[in-house]
Amino acid sequence: MEKKESLRTPYEQNYYPSTPTKFTAWKRTNPVWQFFRFLVINIKMMIMVRKH
Amino acid sequence: MARLVIMGAGVSGHTAALHAHRKLNRDHEVVVVSPNSKWNWIPSNIWVGVGFMNTEQVTFDLAPIYKKVGIPFYQAKATAIYPEGNEENPKPYIEISYTGPDRMGEKGILTYDYLINATGPRLRFDKTEGLGPDNGYTTSVCTHSHAEHAFRHLEESIERMKKGERQNIVIGTGHGTCTCQGAAFEYLFNVEYLMRKHGVRDKADLTWITNEMELGDFGMGGMHIKRGGYVTHSRIFTESLFTERDVRWIKQAGVKGIQQNKFVYETLDGKEAEQEFDFSMMLPPFTGVPFQAFNKKGEDITDQLFAPNGFMKVDADYSGKPYEEWSPKDWPETYQNPTYDNIFAVGIAFAPPHAISKPAKSTNGTPISPTPPRTGMPSGVMGREVAFNIADMIRGNAEAPVRKASMSNMGAACIASAGASALNGTAVSMTMYPIIPDFGTYPETGRSLRYTTGEIGLAGHWIKHLLHFGFMYKAKANPFWRIIPE
Numbered sequence: 001m002e003k004k005e006s007l008r009t010p011y012e013q014n015y016y017p018s019t020p021t022k023f024t025a026w027k028r029t030n031p032v033w034q035f036f037r038f039l040v041i042n043i044k045m046m047i048m049v050r051k052h
Numbered sequence: 053m054a055r056l057v058i059m060g061a062g063v064s065g066h067t068a069a070l071h072a073h074r075k076l077n078r079d080h081e082v083v084v085v086s087p088n089s090k091w092n093w094i095p096s097n098i099w100v101g102v103g104f105m106n107t108e109q110v111t112f113d114l115a116p117i118y119k120k121v122g123i124p125f126y127q128a129k130a131t132a133i134y135p136e137g138n139e140e141n142p143k144p145y146i147e148i149s150y151t152g153p154d155r156m157g158e159k160g161i162l163t164y165d166y167l168i169n170a171t172g173p174r175l176r177f178d179k180t181e182g183l184g185p186d187n188g189y190t191t192s193v194c195t196h197s198h199a200e201h202a203f204r205h206l207e208e209s210i211e212r213m214k215k216g217e218r219q220n221i222v223i224g225t226g227h228g229t230c231t232c233q234g235a236a237f238e239y240l241f242n243v244e245y246l247m248r249k250h251g252v253r254d255k256a257d258l259t260w261i262t263n264e265m266e267l268g269d270f271g272m273g274g275m276h277i278k279r280g281g282y283v284t285h286s287r288i289f290t291e292s293l294f295t296e297r298d299v300r301w302i303k304q305a306g307v308k309g310i311q312q313n314k315f316v317y318e319t320l321d322g323k324e325a326e327q328e329f330d331f332s333m334m335l336p337p338f339t340g341v342p343f344q345a346f347n348k349k350g351e352d353i354t355d356q357l358f359a360p361n362g363f364m365k366v367d368a369d370y371s372g373k374p375y376e377e378w379s380p381k382d383w384p385e386t387y388q389n390p391t392y393d394n395i396f397a398v399g400i401a402f403a404p405p406h407a408i409s410k411p412a413k414s415t416n417g418t419p420i421s422p423t424p425p426r427t428g429m430p431s432g433v434m435g436r437e438v439a440f441n442i443a444d445m446i447r448g449n450a451e452a453p454v455r456k457a458s459m460s461n462m463g464a465a466c467i468a469s470a471g472a473s474a475l476n477g478t479a480v481s482m483t484m485y486p487i488i489p490d491f492g493t494y495p496e497t498g499r500s501l502r503y504t505t506g507e508i509g510l511a512g513h514w515i516k517h518l519l520h521f522g523f524m525y526k527a528k529a530n531p532f533w534r535i536i537p538e
Contacts (some may be wrong), residue, residue, distance in 0.1 A: 041483075
């Protein structure tokens, strides 16, 4: 996501929330890391399904 | 031979029909009544609304599937229930009005031994003046045709931006009592992604309007997750995403009236404000599909079967106790009507005992807080469990429903798309357990911190794709459909 200078306006609603670092943002679309997360999330979801 | 009639062929009704038919084989009859000719995987309507998919990819004709499986299908809407029958028809029955092109408007009756109400919501665009695609100024993604209409208007906005015009895009909830904020949230971030893809993001002012107390509530009071050594509320990561994608938000807001290119909303502090827009997608509030019910003497007993909001009463606690006394035990377990034990309601059609998010009213007395969501995974699970219970009772294996599917003892997985692309798209992947917070078992946050999780990434987009094709495959009753979980 392209960063804009206006992303943070002092004391406005966009001033306070945490935002991802470049590394975190990169991990979100890195295919290798995301393939690993794909497996993890699927396992979590299967556990969830089996709980009922 | 017993007959089970299922009203509605959405996620819960269709799931119930397939499972009941499988359990009852051909010894008994499972009949489906739905006014729609097509089954629609509603979660993917979001992608129809941004042109990533078309109607044909998210729907299929129900009649050939039911013919293949051996389930009689009536394209009709149910209009009245006679749970005791009457003098002419001693068996319980429903009145139907055909909606298919061949028998449009014809009336008929269907007797039943067991009845499942899975009619889903009635979309109440009429609750806010100027809301909705038919008689208003906003678009919707509640149905595939609404989503197609939304995309046509969105394309016009994108064309204007390409010519250098600025556009005000407003997405969210169109009334103070809306639910399904997650769907609007998905649409917002898919629209935002589409703007970037077309290189016009800098020409769009994106605004989210919501009846939630805080972002990330989603009608469930939000959820707490472990992240970075802290237990944080979903508000934190939702506000983070909004800030990262440069989306302004208006919260605690109930939209009161919409005109061409502007609308008025009221916030919890009682103030009214105006917001302009060039393109807007706002969800309507839901009520139950209207039915009338009559006893053997022909007296109207609608209020015995249905709550005032039109949803069907089931085995829940409807005493209307205050928020502080709410309990997970208030929520239904078997979805059986308390008056007529051969009638059940699943999915959106059952009347929830109370909200999940704490109710709130503005200083003027206007209710502005989400009603509880009960779509997707919980709907499918309810449909399956109720089908199994009815099959057991029909076959004499049980006298009463044995299997339970309370939302207070059920988890949910939710994938909210935030940009549709196989390589650089993202989605918010959330799991939670239980859906209804249980502060007795989980005193800290009401939910298990082990099974309540949330993260953003490309993996979520892949999973949403997988779910799309998996559930379309399953709903078509293709070989081994039943090994795909609800």
